[in-house]
Amino acid sequence: MTAVKRADARKNIESIMDAATACLARDPDVSVAEIAKAAGVGRVTLYGHFESRATLVTQVVARAIQQSDEALGAVDLDGDPRAALRRLLEASWKLTQQYGALIVAAEQSMPHEQFQAIHVGLIDRWKPLMERGRSEGSFRDDQPLQWQLTLLQSVLHAASGAVYRGEIDAAEAAGLIDGTIQAALTAPE
Amino acid sequence: MTAVKRADARKNIESIMDAATACLARDPDVSVAEIAKAAGVGRVTLYGHFESRATLVTQVVARAIQQSDEALGAVDLDGDPRAALRRLLEASWKLTQQYGALIVAAEQSMPHEQFQAIHVGLIDRWKPLMERGRSEGSFRDDQPLQWQLTLLQSVLHAASGAVYRGEIDAAEAAGLIDGTIQAALTAPE
DNA sequence: GAGATAGTGAACGTCAATGTACAGGTTAAG
DNA sequence: CTTAACCTGTACATTGACGTTCACTATCTC
Numbered sequence: 001m002t003a004v005k006r007a008d009a010r011k012n013i014e015s016i017m018d019a020a021t022a023c024l025a026r027d028p029d030v031s032v033a034e035i036a037k038a039a040g041v042g043r044v045t046l047y048g049h050f051e052s053r054a055t056l057v058t059q060v061v062a063r064a065i066q067q068s069d070e071a072l073g074a075v076d077l078d079g080d081p082r083a084a085l086r087r088l089l090e091a092s093w094k095l096t097q098q099y100g101a102l103i104v105a106a107e108q109s110m111p112h113e114q115f116q117a118i119h120v121g122l123i124d125r126w127k128p129l130m131e132r133g134r135s136e137g138s139f140r141d142d143q144p145l146q147w148q149l150t151l152l153q154s155v156l157h158a159a160s161g162a163v164y165r166g167e168i169d170a171a172e173a174a175g176l177i178d179g180t181i182q183a184a185l186t187a188p189e
Numbered sequence: 190m191t192a193v194k195r196a197d198a199r200k201n202i203e204s205i206m207d208a209a210t211a212c213l214a215r216d217p218d219v220s221v222a223e224i225a226k227a228a229g230v231g232r233v234t235l236y237g238h239f240e241s242r243a244t245l246v247t248q249v250v251a252r253a254i255q256q257s258d259e260a261l262g263a264v265d266l267d268g269d270p271r272a273a274l275r276r277l278l279e280a281s282w283k284l285t286q287q288y289g290a291l292i293v294a295a296e297q298s299m300p301h302e303q304f305q306a307i308h309v310g311l312i313d314r315w316k317p318l319m320e321r322g323r324s325e326g327s328f329r330d331d332q333p334l335q336w337q338l339t340l341l342q343s344v345l346h347a348a349s350g351a352v353y354r355g356e357i358d359a360a361e362a363a364g365l366i367d368g369t370i371q372a373a374l375t376a377p378e
Numbered sequence: 379g380a381g382a383t384a385g386t387g388a389a390c391g392t393c394a395a396t397g398t399a400c401a402g403g404t405t406a407a408g
Numbered sequence: 409c410t411t412a413a414c415c416t417g418t419a420c421a422t423t424g425a426c427g428t429t430c431a432c433t434a435t436c437t438c
Contacts, residue, residue: 005383005384006382006383006384006435006436006437007436007437008383008384008385008434008435008436009383009384009385009436012384012385031424031425031426032425032426032427033425033426041385041386042385042386042387043386043387043426043427044385044386044387044427044428044429045384045385045386047426047427047428048384048385051427052426052427053425053426053427140372142368143365143368143369144356144357144365146351146356146357147351147356147357147365147369150347150350150351150356151344151347151369153347154343154344154346154347155340155343157343158339158340158342158343161339162335162336162339167333167335167336167339168333168335168336176332176333176336179331179332179377180332180336180340180373182377183329183372183373183374183375183376183377184369184372184373185372186372186375186377187372188368188371188372188375194413194414195405195406195407195412195413195414196405196406196407197404197405197406197413197414197415198406198413198414198415201414201415220394220395220396221395221396221397222395222396230415230416231415231416231417232397232416232417233397233398233399233415233416233417233418234414234415234416236396236397236398237414237415240397241396241397242395242396242397
């Protein structure tokens with residue numbers, strides 16, 4: 001009963017998780033074979049470390065969620081809501097670029113409740129700031145909070161797609177996102 | 190060589206197209222079996238009328254595109270750009286609800302160029318109004334037009350998802366979409 | 379250097395979906 | 409009423425992905 005795995009095994013597990021993250025971020029339906037190839041590893045090796053495609057996805061998602069949660073938790077949400085929003089958007093944009101469609105893969109491969117729990121956890125990083133901004137009059141509150149949260153996600157996702165298709169430059173995306181969201185959260189007149 | 194098909198055959202073809210539209214709008218990956226069941230028809234019958242899944246999707250998409258194009262073409266785009274935008278958004282929202290994820294199915298089942306042609310055709314319904322609104326000062330022009338077009342689609346899609354998940358009411362969606370887009374197209378200050 | 383640990387490709391069984399073939403039962407249309 | 413057109417369920421071949429087994433090789437660790 002070895003307590004720790006061999007060095008090459010650990011390295012391969014890392015490679016697989018990284019490759020799976022990258023692949024799933026692009027296409028939530030990638031085959032295990034492709035992930036293995038991208039990781040520079042035999043398909044059988046992958047199955048030696050992960051019981052099934054589902055468990056691999058689950059673990060990859062778990063890691064991504066953890067890192068995302070840490071990254072968002074490190075953002076300073078105090079002070080002017082608009083400035084805080086900008087900081088939060090910038091951090092979220094980086095995560096969106098990194099993980100892209102991974103969320104879709106998660107939705108398809110995980111039990112619905114588990115996914116819901118994770119998703120809610122991430123959304124809750126946004127909620128307090130949005131609520132504060134609304135009550136302080138920085139953001140419009142003539143629309144449901146839930147809709148505004150959905151909108152945030154949607155715009156980030158849209159930007160990710162636009163960059164992927166080459167419609168906009170990755171460098172200018174952050175500015176566009178911020179400019180768009182800030183405007184969308186401003187009531188007319 | 191019968192010139193016209195029998196009445197029940199025509200009726201079944203209709204049922205299949207309708208069912209396929211509804212199913213594909215919800216899930217771009219529905220199986221042929223499910224579509225047939227939804228149409229109240231045997232799977233074999235479906236294959237009697239459509240060579241393959243791909244041709245079925247293509248025909249369904251073609252019909253949807255044609256109806257969409259007609260609906261959008263009927264919208265009055267003259268006068269105040271803001272008012273015209275509201276009319277165009279309302280029409281587009283109806284189409285989005287009807288066809289939902291059908292566009293995704295099209296992307297997966299059709300040759301890329303053909304899809305591109307169709308997509309560009311639909312986008313072009315928006316472009317002139319957006320360009321006019323920008324040059325007349327009604328809409329902000331400090332962001333790429335392409336990004337604003339992407340944003341429009343994204344918001345419509347987001348609303349569709351939100352309604353599906355029960356987050357917002359279908360009745361209020363149109364107002365939210367318009368309120369959001371109008372604000373997003375307004376430059377701050 | 380020896381042995382446990384890990385990696386490899388090839389082969390296999392399973393499963394779900396696509397598409398086809400067939401043998402009969404229905405029904406529209408003249 | 410007759411018949412050709414149509415529908416149906418079952419069965420089958422095919423494909424692609426998943427997951428496992430096996431015999432063998434490579435390499436980490438002590």
